[in-house]
Amino acid sequence: MEVSGPEDDPFLSQLHQVQCPVCQQMMPAAHINSHLDRCLLLHPAGHAEPAAGSHRAGERAKGSSPPGTKRRRLSESSALKQPATPTAAESSEGEGEEGDDGGETESRESYDAPPTPSGARLIPDFPVPRSSSPGRKGSGKRPAAAAAAGSASPHSWDDAEAQEEEEAVGEGDGDGDVDADGEDDPGHWDADAADAAATTAFGATGGGRPHPRAMAAEEIRQMLEGKPLADKMRPDTLQDYFGQSRAVGQETLLRSLLETNEIPSLILWGPPGCGKTTLAHIIANNSKKHSIRFVTLSATNAKTNDVRDVIKQAQNEKSFFKRKTILFIDEIHRFNKSQQDTFLPHVECGTITLIGATTENPSFQVNAALLSRCRVIVLEKLPVEAMVTILMRAINSLGIHVLDSSRPTDPLSHSSNSSSEPAIFIEDKAVDTLAYLSDGDARAGLNGLQLAVLARLSSRKMFCKKSGQTYSPSRVLITENDVKEGLQRSHILYDRAGEEHYNCISALHKSMRGSDQNASLYWLARMLEGGEDPLYVARRLVRFASEDIGLADPSALTQAVAAYQGCHFIGMPECEVLLAQCVVYFARAPKSIEVFSAYNNVKACVRNHQGPLPPVPLHLRNAPTRLMKDLGYGKGYKYNPMYSEPVDQEYLPEELRGVDFFKQRRC
Numbered sequence: 001m002e003v004s005g006p007e008d009d010p011f012l013s014q015l016h017q018v019q020c021p022v023c024q025q026m027m028p029a030a031h032i033n034s035h036l037d038r039c040l041l042l043h044p045a046g047h048a049e050p051a052a053g054s055h056r057a058g059e060r061a062k063g064s065s066p067p068g069t070k071r072r073r074l075s076e077s078s079a080l081k082q083p084a085t086p087t088a089a090e091s092s093e094g095e096g097e098e099g100d101d102g103g104e105t106e107s108r109e110s111y112d113a114p115p116t117p118s119g120a121r122l123i124p125d126f127p128v129p130r131s132s133s134p135g136r137k138g139s140g141k142r143p144a145a146a147a148a149a150g151s152a153s154p155h156s157w158d159d160a161e162a163q164e165e166e167e168a169v170g171e172g173d174g175d176g177d178v179d180a181d182g183e184d185d186p187g188h189w190d191a192d193a194a195d196a197a198a199t200t201a202f203g204a205t206g207g208g209r210p211h212p213r214a215m216a217a218e219e220i221r222q223m224l225e226g227k228p229l230a231d232k233m234r235p236d237t238l239q240d241y242f243g244q245s246r247a248v249g250q251e252t253l254l255r256s257l258l259e260t261n262e263i264p265s266l267i268l269w270g271p272p273g274c275g276k277t278t279l280a281h282i283i284a285n286n287s288k289k290h291s292i293r294f295v296t297l298s299a300t301n302a303k304t305n306d307v308r309d310v311i312k313q314a315q316n317e318k319s320f321f322k323r324k325t326i327l328f329i330d331e332i333h334r335f336n337k338s339q340q341d342t343f344l345p346h347v348e349c350g351t352i353t354l355i356g357a358t359t360e361n362p363s364f365q366v367n368a369a370l371l372s373r374c375r376v377i378v379l380e381k382l383p384v385e386a387m388v389t390i391l392m393r394a395i396n397s398l399g400i401h402v403l404d405s406s407r408p409t410d411p412l413s414h415s416s417n418s419s420s421e422p423a424i425f426i427e428d429k430a431v432d433t434l435a436y437l438s439d440g441d442a443r444a445g446l447n448g449l450q451l452a453v454l455a456r457l458s459s460r461k462m463f464c465k466k467s468g469q470t471y472s473p474s475r476v477l478i479t480e481n482d483v484k485e486g487l488q489r490s491h492i493l494y495d496r497a498g499e500e501h502y503n504c505i506s507a508l509h510k511s512m513r514g515s516d517q518n519a520s521l522y523w524l525a526r527m528l529e530g531g532e533d534p535l536y537v538a539r540r541l542v543r544f545a546s547e548d549i550g551l552a553d554p555s556a557l558t559q560a561v562a563a564y565q566g567c568h569f570i571g572m573p574e575c576e577v578l579l580a581q582c583v584v585y586f587a588r589a590p591k592s593i594e595v596f597s598a599y600n601n602v603k604a605c606v607r608n609h610q611g612p613l614p615p616v617p618l619h620l621r622n623a624p625t626r627l628m629k630d631l632g633y634g635k636g637y638k639y640n641p642m643y644s645e646p647v648d649q650e651y652l653p654e655e656l657r658g659v660d661f662f663k664q665r666r667c
């Protein structure tokens with residue numbers, strides 16, 4: 001949990017000593033807020049100790065440790081941590097699948113895309129096309145990409161920072177001009193931008209020494225080791241936040257609210273790596289300037305008590321200092337409904353402004369009451385153009401030089417050892433490929449780039465040996481193949497825990513139903529190649545065999561069960577062909593929903609029956625005791641095998657006589 005506030009300004013806060021309004025202790029102004037965080041927990045709002053002397057109050061504070069303090073500290077240390085991507089093991093796949101199948105039972109359309117969140121106010125946005133270019137250096141070669149990336153030119157609440165940045169970088173940086181001569185010179189493509197981005201990317205802004213235009217391979221390796229590149233590149237301002245123009249573009253409501261610092265409670269909903277946490281980080285950065293506390297919790301590790309502590313402290317801050325608190329909960333869908341209830345009254349009365357981030361449809365995962373008090377911001381997969389801009393920002397900051405593939409040169413055979421020339425090159429098509437394969441996930445793209453560079457640096461010597469080329473060993477070329485290897489395909493193509501899981505299985509089901517064998521195989525491969533559990537697919541096939549093929553080909557069910565068992569025995573990748581065979585069999589099979597429909601009719605009849613359900617006719621009841629016999633159980637029952645002719649006998653309750661569930665719904 002990270003708490004930020006005016007104490008972050010070291011100059012102002014150290015000017016004088018101040019007295020704690022709660023325990024009366026004197027201390028440097030720089031320490032007052034962290035002191036208050038502790039002190040207020042001991043003395044809740046309205047129960048502040050009278051001025052009993054700072055010493056005594058201080059002793060008391062030392063001696064008693066409030067139960068929540070330790071936990072709170074722990075969560076504080078996880079401030080603005082990168083959220084863990086849900087793993088297969090963590091995901092609630094079982095539950096989801098249950099619901100999914102159940103849904104299909106209820107309605108044949110239930111596998112369709114989830115509905116718009118109910119009870120939520122979707123922020124209307126009114127994006128205005130911007131005629132000006134995003135104004136970022138480094139995009140001179142890619143005007144279309146950069147423009148479509150939706151990066152805004154400096155705007156009001158980023159202006160100050162943008163200016164600071166410009167000053168730090170020096171003349172000519174960050175002004176948005178496209179290099180006049182950069183167009184045809186591969187050696188000059190993004191050189192200026194490299195300096196500008198280098199100052200911001202690794203925290204060198206504000207007096208830091210700009211990185212040299214080109215860095216030695218060893219220097220780049222050091223920059224890439226440790227923290228993931230995606231974390232290092234997390235933008236601090238909207239200026240570097242690309243794409244998402246529908247949510248936070250110019251003239252959107254959210255943008256105006258952010259600019260006026262009127263942050264409403266928000267639920268940020270979008271796929272992994274699209275910028276939910278980053279947007280929260282930018283809001284945090286901005287709220288710091290307005291003395292608003294910004295507290296971060298991750299629902300993956302925070303407990304209800306952590307939330308209570310934050311709320312308690314927010315109440316105290318509000319009543320003592322009129323200071324607002326924004327609480328950011330990453331992966332809010334991981335809190336159960338009762339944990340989510342904890343926030344409800346406090347969001348309602350304005351004690352906290354809640355910002356929740358979720359990859360899951362909030363209408364299913366977020367408490368309806370809470371949802372109706374928040375604005376849902378839908379963030380989308382980042383478009384390829386935005387991905388290119390994000391990647392270029394990182395590439396520039398690392399001092400990597402992009403090669404123009406239309407002008408074949410061999411940078412590695414260049415003999416110059418000038419330190420002003422880049423040591424690492426990347427093919428421009430490698431950047432494009434990375435942007436495409438990242439599938440709108442900036443984290444995957446940036447970390448893929450990082451892996452590709454690190455792997456290439458490691459294998460540099462081996463490569464030199466094998467190729468037998470004579471080139472400077474300090475020069476390395478990152479190719480399209482390198483970046484492909486740097487990407488973890490399973491993560492990129494398919495999100496097993498998220499909505500894509502349901503979208504793909506739905507597409508497979510519908511393709512088989514539509515007897516399209518090609519599409520069926522395609523969706524199957526999308527899932528299996530993406531790392532889907534083959535048994536999950538096999539279970540769906542078992543269901544399909546009865547629901548869609550039914551008695552048109554009763555052996556379909558046997559096929560499906562056999563495929564399930566086969567997958568169970570041999571696992572992936574061997575079992576993929578079993579599933580493929582079954583999927584094609586099903587796509588080609590005749591279809592019948594006769595049984596499925598009739599059973600749905602019966603179900604509806606039973607469920608919708610008004611009043612007590614009709615009793616089982618007496619003649620159909622078993623009569624194991626004398627009393628039962630005396631009561632008429634089994635009386636008049638005709639045992640069919642005793643008759644050579646068809647037997648005239650009723651089997652339905654009296655009031656349902658004559659009903660044909662195969663023809664129509666009776667009740």
Ligand SMILES: Nc1ncnc2c1ncn2[C@@H]1O[C@H](COP(=O)(O)OP(=O)(O)OP(=O)(O)O)[C@@H](O)[C@H]1O
Binds near residue numbers: 084085276278
């Ligand atoms: N719109 C964006 N503009 C610039 N960089 C971005 C953007 N979105 C994401 N990034 C980069 O990708 C990284 C991961 O993004 P972020 O943590 O915000 O994703 P997320 O949507 O919260 O994902 P998850 O749901 O998996 O936590 C960031 O650290 C940042 O470097």
